[in-house]
Amino acid sequence: MAEVRLLSTTAILGYGFPAESLTRGMARRPDLIGADAGSVDPGPYYLGSGKGFTSPRAVKRDLQLMLRAASDHGVPVVISTAGGAGGQPHLEATAAIAREIAAEDKLGFKMALIGSEQDKELLATRAEAGQTKPLAGLPPLTRRTIEASTRIVGLMGPEPYRAALDAGAQVIIAGRSTDPAPWAAAVLRGGLGHAEAWYAGKMLECGAEPALPKKEDCLFVTVGDGYVECEPTNPIRRCTPLSVANFALHENSSPIRHIEPGGILDTSACRFDAVSDRAVRISGMRWEPAERLTIKLEGVELAGFRSITICATRDPVLIANIEPYLAKVREVVADKSAAFGIAPEAYRLIIRSYGLNGVMGDLEPLANTPAHELCFVVEAVCETQEQAAAVIGMARLTMLHSDFAGRLCKEGNMAIPFSPSDIDVGPMYRFNVFHTVEAMSPTELFPITYETV
C-alpha cells in the first residue's frame, strides 16, 4: 500500500525553524514540504489592510531555506494562507519574495498562485439566491454587507492544491485555506482516504506543535492506509501519545468533530500508539462526507481609524479613587472635543485599565484586588485619523492633568513612557462576514494561475 511522506517546517511561515531540522527532514525523502502562513487568530487587521502578519524578512528567511531544499531534492513546496490572511495582496507579496529568492539563488520552477479573494458580485448573487448561511450567530449575508466589506476570502479545501500539483506546479502559493488542505491534497493524490488525509493535515498545520518541548520546528508525518504517524525531525523534540492527542484540542471548538469543506473529520474513536519514544501512530479516524459542498467565508469591513495613548499611575490616592476619576476624564474629553467640533457620538473612547480587570473585564472573578500601580491604554476610534488623533490628544492631556480629591501629585497624574505620547494606529477593521456559501465545485471559487520562475 502507498505511503505518503510530508514535512511541515514551522507553525507559521516567518516564525522560523532550525535549518538542521529541515535537513534531517529532507533526508527522509518527503513527497512534499510546506508551511501554513496564516491564521484568522491575529484578528481582522491583516485581511483588511492587506498587510502581512509576519515580516517580509522573516518570511524570506524561511522560504529561502525551503525553496533551496526543495530544489535540491526535486520536491514540491506549498505555502498556504499566504501573508497571514490569504488575500490577493498577501498572495502577491509572498510570490514576489519567492521570485526574489529564485533570482538570488538561481532557482527555476513552475509556480502556481491560487487565489481565494472572492468576487463580490458572485457572492451577492448567491446570498440573494439563499445559498449562503451565517455562522456563529451572525445575521444572514446581504448584498449590502458584502459591498461594505473591505475584503472577503473563501477557505479552500484540498482540491485546488491537488489540481496545481497535477499540473506539475513545483511551488504553490495559495490564498486562504483550511489549515490541513494542502497536506490533505498530497495524501489524497497518493491514493489514500479522506480520514487519513485530513488527520495528517491537522497534525502538519502547525509544524512541530504536536511535539514536546513546544517550539517552532519541523514535523515529519508518514501516512498509510488507516494511519498517520508523526515524528519531529529535531532530536530534542518528541511526540508522545498524549502530546499528539492534545493537539486535537488546538483552536477547535470540538476535539472530536472537525468541520471541513466537504465533510467532517470524526476523531472520537482515534487510538494513539507510541511507535518509538519520539513517534506516534494515530488510527481510527473517520470521515463523514457532507451532503452539500459549502465554502467558509471570512470578511472584514472598515470600522474607523484608531489613535491610542499609554500612561500609568503609581499614585495611591488616585488609584483609590480611580473609577470616579476616569468618569470625570470621559466627561472632560466629551466637553472639550465637542468644543472643537467632535461630538460624543462621533468617537468611541475606551480607557483600558491594566491591573484592574483590563484582561478579563466583566468576567474577572477577582474584581477588587488592590493594585499599587495601574496602566491605562486609552483608545479613540473615529471616522478619520485626524479626528481620532484630536480626541486622543485631549484624553492624554486630561488623564495627565485633572484634579482629584486629596491630590498631592500636582504636576501630573500619569507616567507616560513614550514621546510622542499619542500614537496613530491607522485603520481599524472588524469581522463582518463569517458565513458559508454553496459552491458548484471545490475549485470553482479558487482560480489558479501558473508562471515559470
Add this chain to the structure above:
Amino acid sequence: MARIGSIAQVCKSKNAGPFHFTIDVVFEDAAMFRDVKATGVINAELFAKLYKVDLDQVQFTIYDAAMAFKATVPRKIPAGDFGDTDVYGAQQHAPLLDIDIPINALA
C-alpha cells in the same frame, strides 16, 4: 479540595475562530483525570457561569484520549472588534484556576 490550577497540567484558552473562545483543562495523570471527571464539577454549567453565557451556548466535550475537558463559548465581543481585550483569546482561562474540585489531592 484542590484547585484546578494546582492539579491540572494545562489550563489554557484560545480563539476557535473570531467569535468563540475555547478553553481546555488537561491532565497528565490518568488517576487524577479519572477522579476529577468522576466529581462532575467541570461541566457545561461551570463554563456557562464563569463566562456568563447561556448553557445552550456552551459546547462541552470530555476528551478521554487527551485526558482533557474542553469548552467552547461565544465571545461577547468578536476578536479585534471595538472593546475586545484579548485578540487571540489566550488569557481567558484564569477564572478556572481557582475552581475547587472535591478530591483528596495529597499526591
